[in-house]
Amino acid sequence: MNLKTTYMGLKLRTPLVVSASPLSDSIDNIQRMEDAGASAVVLYSLFEEQIRLERYELHWSMTQGTESFPEALNYFPEPNELFVGPEAYLKHIQRAKESVSIPIIASLNGSTPSGWTSFAKQIEQAGADALELNLYNIPTDMKLSGAELEHQFMEVVRAVRAEVTIPIAVKASPFFTNFANVAKRFVEHGANGLVLFNRFYQPDIELESLEVAPHVFFSTPMAMRLPLRWVAILYDRLSASLAATSGIHRGSDALKMLMAGADVTMLCSALMRHGITHIRVIEHEIATWMNDHEYASVEQLKGSLSHKHCPDPSAFERAQYMRAVGAYKAP
Numbered sequence: 001m002n003l004k005t006t007y008m009g010l011k012l013r014t015p016l017v018v019s020a021s022p023l024s025d026s027i028d029n030i031q032r033m034e035d036a037g038a039s040a041v042v043l044y045s046l047f048e049e050q051i052r053l054e055r056y057e058l059h060w061s062m063t064q065g066t067e068s069f070p071e072a073l074n075y076f077p078e079p080n081e082l083f084v085g086p087e088a089y090l091k092h093i094q095r096a097k098e099s100v101s102i103p104i105i106a107s108l109n110g111s112t113p114s115g116w117t118s119f120a121k122q123i124e125q126a127g128a129d130a131l132e133l134n135l136y137n138i139p140t141d142m143k144l145s146g147a148e149l150e151h152q153f154m155e156v157v158r159a160v161r162a163e164v165t166i167p168i169a170v171k172a173s174p175f176f177t178n179f180a181n182v183a184k185r186f187v188e189h190g191a192n193g194l195v196l197f198n199r200f201y202q203p204d205i206e207l208e209s210l211e212v213a214p215h216v217f218f219s220t221p222m223a224m225r226l227p228l229r230w231v232a233i234l235y236d237r238l239s240a241s242l243a244a245t246s247g248i249h250r251g252s253d254a255l256k257m258l259m260a261g262a263d264v265t266m267l268c269s270a271l272m273r274h275g276i277t278h279i280r281v282i283e284h285e286i287a288t289w290m291n292d293h294e295y296a297s298v299e300q301l302k303g304s305l306s307h308k309h310c311p312d313p314s315a316f317e318r319a320q321y322m323r324a325v326g327a328y329k330a331p
Contacts, residue, residue, distance in 0.1 A: 251285020
C-alpha cells in the first residue's frame with residue numbers, strides 16, 4: 001500500500017504527522033514517534049514571551065552592581081540590542097535532527113514582527129526542515145478592526161518569508177469573516193502550507209479559589225468537522241499544502257480528511273490519550289480500509305470528496321445547514 005504524500009515539498013512516508021505538543025520536548029519521544037510510524041514531527045511551540053524573558057534575565061544579571069560604577073554601563077549593549085533567545089530550543093532542534101531521519105518542523109508563536117523574524121532565522125540555521133507559524137492571538141482592543149488584524153498577520157508571514165528559505169506553514173484560527181480570502185492571502189504573502197485549525201484553549205473560573213484558570217481538554221472526533229469543511233473547500237484552489245489538525249483519533253478520521261483534500265493529518269490528543277504507539281494503530285486502520293476498498297495510494301484517495309469533486313458541493317455550504325435542521329425530528 002502506497003501511503004506516501006508530499007507536504008510543503010517534504011516527501012513523507014505517510015500522511016501521519018505529530019503536531020506540536022509537550023510530547024516532543026523529549027528526544028526519546030521523538031525517536032519513539034519515528035519508530036511508531038510518524039512521517040514528521042512538529043516540535044512544541046516557542047513563544048516570544050519566553051525569548052523576551054530570557055533577554056530580560058540576561059540583561060539583569062549582566063548589569064547587577066553597575067549602579068556603584070555607572071561608567072561600567074558603557075560596556076554593555078542596550079536591552080533592545082540583546083538577543084540570545086532560548087538556546088535550549090535551538091539545541092533541541094539540532095539534537096532531534098541528529099537523532100531521527102524524518103523531517104523536524106519547528107513551531108514559533110510571536111507577538112511582534114521583530115519577535116517572529118529574528119528567531120525564525122536562528123531556527124533555520126539550527127537545521128529545522130520547516131517552520132510553523134502559530135498565529136495565536138486574542139484581540140481585545142475594540143478599536144482594532146478585523147482588516148487591521150488581518151494585515152498584521154499578513155505582515156508577519158511576509159516578514160518571516162523574507163528571512164528564511166525553508167518552507168513556512170501558517171497555523172491559523174477559523175475566526176475570520178471570510179477565511180477563504182484570508183487563506184488565499186496567506187499563500188500570496190509566502191505561506192507554503194496551511195494548518196487548519198489552531199484550537200484556542202478557553203479559560204475557566206475556579207469557584208473555590210475565585211481564580212481564572214487555564215484548562216487543556218483533549219479534542220474529540222467531533223472537532224474534525226470544522227477543518228474537514230475548510231480543507232474540502234480550499235482543496236486544489238491554492239498553491240499550498242493543506243494540513244488537517246484537531247479531532248483526528250482514528251484511521252477513519254484521517255481517511256475523511258484525506259478524502260476532503262488534506263496532504264497530511266496531524267495527531268496530538270490521540271497520542272496524549274493513547275500513547276505514541278497509537279500512530280501505528282492509525283496507520284494500520286488506514287491501510288486496511290484502503291486495501292478493502294481497492295485504493296492503491298493516498299494520492300488516489302486525496303481530494304476525492306472535496307468541494308471540487310463532491311457529487312453535491314453544496315453539502316459544504318449553507319445548504320448543509322438547511323438540510324440538517326430540516327431533517328431533525330424532535331423526540
